[in-house]
Amino acid sequence: MIGQDIAFAPLIPWHALMPLALLAVLIAGYGLYRRARGGWWRLGGLLVLILALSNPSLVTEKREPIKDVAVVVIDQSPSQKIGDRTARTEKAAAAIQEKLSRFADLEVRVVRAGGGTAGDAEVEETRLMEAMTRAVSDVPRGRLAGAILITDGQVHDVASTLPSLADFGPVHALLTGEKDEGDRRLTIVQAPSFGIVGKDITFTIRIDDLPAAAAGEVASVTLRQDGQDPIGMAVPVGQEVPITLPLNHGGLNIVELTAEAGRRELTLANNRAAVVVNGVRDRLRVLLVSGEPHAGERTWRNLLKADPAVDLVHFTILRPPEKNDGTPIRELSLIAFPIRELFEMKLSEFDLIIFDRYKKRGVINNMYLANIAEYVERGGAFLEASGPTFATPMSLYRSPIGTILPAEPTGRVLEEPFKPTVTEVGKRHPVTAGLTDAVDGVGPWGRWMRQIDVTADKGATVMSGAEGRPLLILNRVGQGRVAQLASDHFWLWSRGYEGGGPQAELLRRLAHWLMKEPELEENDLRTAVDGSRITITRRSLEPDTRPVTVTSPADQATQVEMRDSGTGQSVGTLIASEPGIWRVSDGEKSAVAVVGAVNPPELADVRSTPDPLQPALKATGGGHYWLEGDGSSVPVIRRVRPDRDAAGSGWLGLRGNGDHVVTGVTQTPLLPALPVLLLAMGMLVLAWRREGRG
Known part of the structure; x- marks a missing residue:
């Protein structure tokens, strides 16, 4: 490629040459004005001299064209x-690249965007404009030819990138969908984001039939809370509808x-939505009844009071009513024991009931103890910490409470030091x-000195002792749960005896399990x-490596193998291919x-439309085109001038x-010195002779 131009390199500076040229022209012009003979020859000679002093030359450039991008x-x-959008896209991409290769x-x-893994921001939102500008970030704007987007038109970053265009x-945009598509979507x-456990939460949903719903249209919606029925x-359709549900448990x-x-449906992926609410407990109400004063009585109180989320009601029976010394029963305590209020009227308001070394003493009669058993059956939580009297006929097991206790006393009390041991089942149970x-289940903790011998014919024994x-x-009873601790020496850990033990963590887990966290x-x-x-x-008390079925938002089922970890869990992993709600089932849970x-915004509207891209198309002078058939028939591509x-x-x-870019330059003088000098002198001589004849 050759480029030519004329360049001037004056023999004297321009600021000196220009006044001389002006003076010469004025003198010659004055002569012409006076009609002097030879005036035109004199003007011609002076102009030739001035032109020679300006030293014009022909500049020839060897140019290497730079490709536009x-x-x-x-x-x-x-x-x-x-x-058919994916297949149409690939056909169109191949046809576009073939046409562009001719230039x-x-x-x-070529840039592919939006195909990241599920959970990435570029999958939740289509960010084509960022990918486009990033692909040519190293190219000067003077070399950019433009861009062609092959898309369904649902692009979410147009507004943020518009100033950079x-x-x-x-x-330009080549649209892969069909004109006038329709779809139904469900929107939260x-x-x-959070709610109080035991209280109701309210959220609002809306169903839209795009582009417009028929009047009076009603849609059937299925609601499933935490995988339940x-x-x-x-x-x-087309209205905001509030839905109220109870929040059953803490956590997610x-x-x-x-x-x-x-009636017109593109995909069922946006017919699903999820509400994720973090359940928090307002206050945990615990009723603690100590059957008698003892060294560990305060341990339970201190552990429970240490949690600011716990409201504790604690009563200690200081003196049994059978000890008759004439003192009126109303004077046996500073505050009368509100037995009826606690065990009949307000029993259901407690989240957890703890009986610590309680025995049948006539203070709480069998009717109220039966109420506690019924409370557990209906979903309550009960913890019994046994003392020596549990092995006697005064045992709480011999009352209506015995129907819910998982262990029966043998009548023996083991007075010997021992270290609590986590059983094989306990190694798999989340409480322990x-x-x-340690392989043997014995931790680096202190010993206890007394245990009540029991026979556990129900539930799971998670710790053993002497x-x-x-x-x-631990045992499930009806809809509720029961825990039984066959020792009253739990307090030794709290006192740090022989290094103590994990009493706070154990009690926290125990309480949370009882309350169905x-x-x-x-x-x-x-x-x-x-x-x-x-x-x-998958948590289980027995090893369970059955595969689970995972169903994607597009209703594609996949089997995932599970591996037992030996700690009560079997684990499997899966890389999600798309965002949305994935359902997991093992046939039972x-x-x-x-x-x-x-x-995600990606599923908010899946219809193919140029509307989101219009601001970018208008700002850059581009257009949109609908692909038809298999997508191989694309518009004609032309190179156009910037204007x-x-x-x-x-x-x-x-x-x-x-x-x-210029790769070489050649300069050729247009006025060789000797011929120009002779020409100028000849013209001046002719002017002189012309004047002499006059």
Whole structure:
């Protein structure tokens, strides 16, 4: 490529040459004005001298053209997987690249965006514009020819990147979907992030049939809370509908909602939504009844009072009523024991009831003890810490409470030192798992000195003591739970005897298990999400490596193998391929995992439309085009000048900048010195002779 131009390199500086040239022209002009003979020859000679002094030359440049850069952005976001969009996209991409390869002055860069793993921001939102500008960040704006986006039009970063599109070149969009598509979507309009356990939560949903719903349309919605049995309900389309549900437990509560397919449906992925509410307990109400004063009585009180979330009601029976010395019963305590209020009227208000070394003494009659047993059957929590009298006929086991206790006394009291030991079952039970890493289950803690011998014919014995006899037994009774501790020397750990022990952690876990906290369930199926990785954990008291079935938001089922860890858990992992709600089931229990945003913008509207891209297309002079058939028929591509239109019917234009680099320069003088001097002198001589003849 050759480029030519005329350059001047004056023999004397321009600031000296210009006044001389002006003076010569004035003198010659004055002569012409006076009609002097030879005036034109004199003017010609002076002009030739001035031109010679300006030293003009022909500059010839050898130019190497620089290719313009065009970027093709291929949308691989989840909404592109609907229908034939993916196949149409690949056909169009191949056709576009083939057409662009015909332009020798064009460098083409192909970028694929939105195809990250589930949980990534670029999957939750389609960010094509960022990918486009990032692909040419190293290219000067003077070399940009423009961009072609192959997408369904659902792009979420147009507004944020619009200021950076100045001088970018025309941006065009090839739309992979069909015109006038319709879809139904379920949206969470408002939902709380946390709630109080035992109270109701209210959230608002909305179902829309896009682009418009028929008047009076009603959709069926299925609601499932924490994987429980589904609940059906009818929801009017196009209206915000509040839904109220009880918050049953602490930790994450997941409410999954599914709307039936609409009349026009692109995908069911946005017919599902989830509400994730963190359940917190307002206050934990505990009733502690100590049957008699003893060295460990205050241990229970101190441990419970140390938790600011615990409201403790504590009564100690100081003197039995059978000890008759004439003192009125109303004067046996500073505050009369409100037996009827506690065990009949307000019993259901307590989250946990603890009986510490209590024995049948007539203070709490059998009717009220039967109320406690019924309270547990209905879902309450009860902890019994046994003392020596548990082995006597005065044992609490010989009362209506005995129907819910998992262990029966043998009548023996073992008065010998022993270290509490975590049993094989206890190593798998969440209440005691991990309390010690020792193979034999004995941790680096102090000894206890007394244990009541019991026979555990129900529940799970998670700790044993003297002679390997049951020490801590856990059992489910009806809808409630019971724990039985066959020793009254728990307090030795609190006093730090022989180094103490994990009494605070054990009591915390025990209380949470009794109150059905999900993280302490011994037979449970749970999920945890880290980015795109779903970790599935099954808790069981027996090794269980059965595979689980994981169902994706697109209703594709996958079997995941489980590996037993030896600590009461079997674990499996899966890399999620798309955001949304993943359902996990082992045939008996089920759980859900929410990957990425709970309700990602990517699924808010999956219809193919140019509307989100219009601001960028308008700002850069580009246009949008619908792909038809298999996508191989794409618009004609032209190179256009920067000041010309870049979009038209059936064609799109990419800017031709004509940029280049100079690889060599040749200068050729246009006025050789000797010929020019002779020409000037000849013209001046002719002017002199002309004047002489006059």
